[in-house]
Amino acid sequence: MADVDLARARAVLSRYGAGAPGTDPAALADLYRDLHAHPEPGFGEERTAALGAAALADAGYEVTTGVGGTGVVGVLRSGPGPVVLIRADMDALPVRELTGLPYASRVGAPGDPRTPLMHACGHDMHVACLIGAASVLADARGHWNGTVMAVLQPSEENGAGARAMLDDGLYARFETPDAVFAQHVFPLPAGVLALRPGLVLGATENLEVTLTGRGGHGSQPHRTIDPVVMAAAAVLRLQGVVARELDPEEQAVLTVARLRAGEAENVIPDEAVLTLNARAFDPEVLARVVTAARRILDGEAAVSGAPEPPRYRRLGAFPVTVNDPATTAALEEVFGAVLGADRVVSMDRMIGSEDVGHFGADAGAPSVFWGLGAQAPGTAPAPESADAGNHSPYFAPAVEPTLSTGVRAMTLAALGALKSTS
Numbered sequence: 001m002a003d004v005d006l007a008r009a010r011a012v013l014s015r016y017g018a019g020a021p022g023t024d025p026a027a028l029a030d031l032y033r034d035l036h037a038h039p040e041p042g043f044g045e046e047r048t049a050a051l052g053a054a055a056l057a058d059a060g061y062e063v064t065t066g067v068g069g070t071g072v073v074g075v076l077r078s079g080p081g082p083v084v085l086i087r088a089d090m091d092a093l094p095v096r097e098l099t100g101l102p103y104a105s106r107v108g109a110p111g112d113p114r115t116p117l118m119h120a121c122g123h124d125m126h127v128a129c130l131i132g133a134a135s136v137l138a139d140a141r142g143h144w145n146g147t148v149m150a151v152l153q154p155s156e157e158n159g160a161g162a163r164a165m166l167d168d169g170l171y172a173r174f175e176t177p178d179a180v181f182a183q184h185v186f187p188l189p190a191g192v193l194a195l196r197p198g199l200v201l202g203a204t205e206n207l208e209v210t211l212t213g214r215g216g217h218g219s220q221p222h223r224t225i226d227p228v229v230m231a232a233a234a235v236l237r238l239q240g241v242v243a244r245e246l247d248p249e250e251q252a253v254l255t256v257a258r259l260r261a262g263e264a265e266n267v268i269p270d271e272a273v274l275t276l277n278a279r280a281f282d283p284e285v286l287a288r289v290v291t292a293a294r295r296i297l298d299g300e301a302a303v304s305g306a307p308e309p310p311r312y313r314r315l316g317a318f319p320v321t322v323n324d325p326a327t328t329a330a331l332e333e334v335f336g337a338v339l340g341a342d343r344v345v346s347m348d349r350m351i352g353s354e355d356v357g358h359f360g361a362d363a364g365a366p367s368v369f370w371g372l373g374a375q376a377p378g379t380a381p382a383p384e385s386a387d388a389g390n391h392s393p394y395f396a397p398a399v400e401p402t403l404s405t406g407v408r409a410m411t412l413a414a415l416g417a418l419k420s421t422s
């Protein structure tokens with residue numbers, strides 16, 4: 001990304017809205033609304049993958065489906081040069097949509113219609129932007145040499161999708177990238193791009209914990225070992241891990257977001273099942289948090305007289321996300337020069353997580369993950385406004401200028417890492 005040729009960048013972007021059908025902003029907005037109305041769960045993104053694969057094939061990409069489950073890989077070669085991987089995630093969340101949008105989700109999970117589904121994290125926008133950028137790059141392939149690898153990834157939310165694609169031989173079967181780019185919608189003003197060099201997102205580990213007691217009649221607690229009391233005590237004690245065991249300089253979060261036990265009001269159950277969601281910016285701190293949590297859970301079971309120690313099941317893990325400083329600086333420059341300096345802001349470090357880091361790490365290639373503002377002009381984020389944050393049932397990205405900004409940003413990033421033909 002040494003030389004940013006602005007004339008070439010503008011020439012390529014001029015194909016957006018003027019080139020092949022895949023470059024049409026109105027058609028991409030229709031695709032976005034269609035994806036939004038039809039969310040699918042992680043590793044169940046059949047329809048999304050099929051639509052994405054068809055759009056990439058139309059644009060001239062050599063397309064392979066079923067990579068790492070429902071993943072899609074589109075490869076477009078234009079002479080010798082660097083390989084650039086551009087990635088969008090496809091999965092939705094079990095959230096009941098309350099946006100009231102005409103294209104709001106009304107569907108439930110396949111085979112389990114009572115579980116709602118919603119694109120509450122904006123991955124539908126990521127897919128539409130990726131299709132747009134891939135199409136613009138294809139339309140303007142006379143301007144660059146190299147290979148574009150367009151990746152539609154399954155199941156980001158549980159941290160398994162990127163790993164699944166890599167373990168399915170992504171780099172052995174296709175190409176190993178020289179640069180990796182991904183973007184994510186956030187509740188920043190629409191049309192804004194947020195960048196940060198270095199560490200941007202934290203690492204996460206998710207565990208399911210089963211506490212075993214001995215069930216019985218609600219009137220005879222003395223004949224039981226009550227897993228509800230065991231779980232309640234453990235959850236409270238877990239709050240002390242971050243508060244009392246970490247150096248105040250260290251940052252971490254330990255959340256119990258799910259706690260389930262019992263079916264009837266007069267039956268003490270045999271088991272309580274809870275989840276641990278641990279996050280930190282430093283993998284070593286994360287490991288200490290998880291070790292402390294397990295010590296507390298093991299201890300709580302022991303002092304309760306549990307018939308067996310807790311059982312642990314790993315639900316997923318995310319690495320830290322680190323942006324290559326030089327590539328980030330180059331993107332900042334080109335985004336500012338082409339899209340306007342006022343459109344580029346500094347991204348806050350967030351303790352949320354992403355699995356996109358696996359793509360760059362496995363390739364030993366620089367990667368950049370940036371924020372794409374999606375909040376409608378003139379509004380502020382609020383829990384019950386249409387501009388609530390990611391994972392809210394009210395999360396409703398403004399289709400424009402979010403979509404066009406995302407297409408342009410992804411196109412510029414890829415272009416900067418490809419070889420100029422001039």
Ligand code: ZN
Nearest residue numbers: 121157390391
């Ligand atoms: Zn999310």
Ligand code: ZN
Nearest residue numbers: 121122123184
């Ligand atoms: Zn997300």
